[in-house]
Amino acid sequence: MLDRMTTTYAVLSEAVEKRYGDVHALRGLDLAIPEGTVCGLLGPNGAGKTTAVRVLTTLVPPDAGGARVAGHDVVAEPAAVRRAIGVTGQATSVDDDLSGRENLRLFARLLRLRGPAGRKRADEMLARFGLAGAADRPARTYSGGMRRRLDLAASLLARPRVLFLDEPTTGLDPASREQIWAAVREMAAAGTTVLLTTQYLEEADRLADSVVVVDHGRAAVTGTPDELKRRVGAYAEVVVAEEAALAAAAVVLGPLTGGEPRLDAERRAVGAAAFDPGLTLPRMVRELDAAGVPVVDASLRSPTLDEVFLRLTGADGTAEGAPGTGAPDMEEEAA
Structure with a gap:
């Protein structure tokens, strides 16, 4: 071979x-x-x-x-x-x-x-x-x-x-x-x-x-x-006007993106990996508005390679590939 x-x-x-x-x-x-x-x-x-x-x-x-x-x-x-x-x-x-x-x-x-x-x-x-x-x-x-x-x-x-x-x-x-x-x-x-x-x-x-x-x-x-990056999907994030709206935003964002929403109470933000290639920012905003979610900011962007790395190695707890800790490299082995 x-x-x-x-x-x-x-x-x-x-x-x-x-x-x-x-x-x-x-x-x-x-x-x-x-x-x-x-x-x-x-x-x-x-x-x-x-x-x-x-x-x-x-x-x-x-x-x-x-x-x-x-x-x-x-x-x-x-x-x-x-x-x-x-x-x-x-x-x-x-x-x-x-x-x-x-x-x-x-x-x-x-x-x-x-x-x-x-x-x-x-x-x-x-x-x-x-x-x-x-x-x-x-x-x-x-x-x-x-x-x-x-x-x-x-x-x-x-x-x-x-x-x-x-x-x-x-x-x-x-x-x-x-x-x-x-x-x-x-x-x-x-x-x-x-x-x-x-x-x-x-x-x-x-x-x-x-x-x-x-x-x-x-x-x-x-x-x-x-x-x-396409394997991991785009990343959707919504910032809401008040912390109480986080759960409602997550309920909308989950089905829209196909990803697991993550809540950040300090920033009043909800984010999720977006696996639906047809998802657009206007559609996302319309769905949130229809659900009565008070949106301050919304974004839909390609993932960075850092996010890909964390996802695929499991360093963020959601590995698609192998777990996140490997065998020591030569320097560690020889120590």
Whole structure:
């Protein structure tokens, strides 16, 4: 099965299992990421995302199942996989005592880009990531965003076919995050396949062609961001004039939306997931008015990816997929 699909998919895994003692980190993980796309790997803490990345980047072998990256088997051909990939982990890999230019030239030599070719490529990447002006400063003087961009530049020196980004913007300010996002878009446009693990749902919404929600070490849900939003449904909310009207609003909203109304007494609001594709805001307001519900405000909007994530992982108590707590990731297992 793996062999006949590798011409289409840059990353392919089937039934991958990984245990650390009594901890079952991956429980049959299936992934199929087409070449030249960005895939967002989402899931609650401990779902198995980082373990999945470590298996796919040959850092740890799977206990069962199979995986190929850039057409190469991660167990039988680890060297070929490593030559085809770039990796940016949760912690930056730059040397604080070296300048940005020295860091990239060192990485270039490790990647066998030696001499003038390596120096030229390092300078190209410094310019591409907006670091040319700080190229000769020690990396310890860089801001968090600059260090992250330097780390990305190092990952791209050898023009990898597949790039793994594990929580690439954690802790960055909004401006630095936007810079990283712009770089990821540029990579994808140039044909690099990107697998992105992230806790920022907005990040996946804005960057990913496809999203895989991982829970309990399995791919619980897969689809484009828009497909997952449609699966959860739109969200209807009504703000009423007085708290006493909340129950009446809920009675109207439930049948209209097909969802379970939730009451927020502090805001005097009732909200529900709307699964009826024919529901419109005017119809909702008319029904509430006919029932004598004093409406102050009403809205009908698409769900955010955060709401999708919470629903599909069960973090809001209404899971459509797997429950909300998964197996610990590698960092927790090794602790």
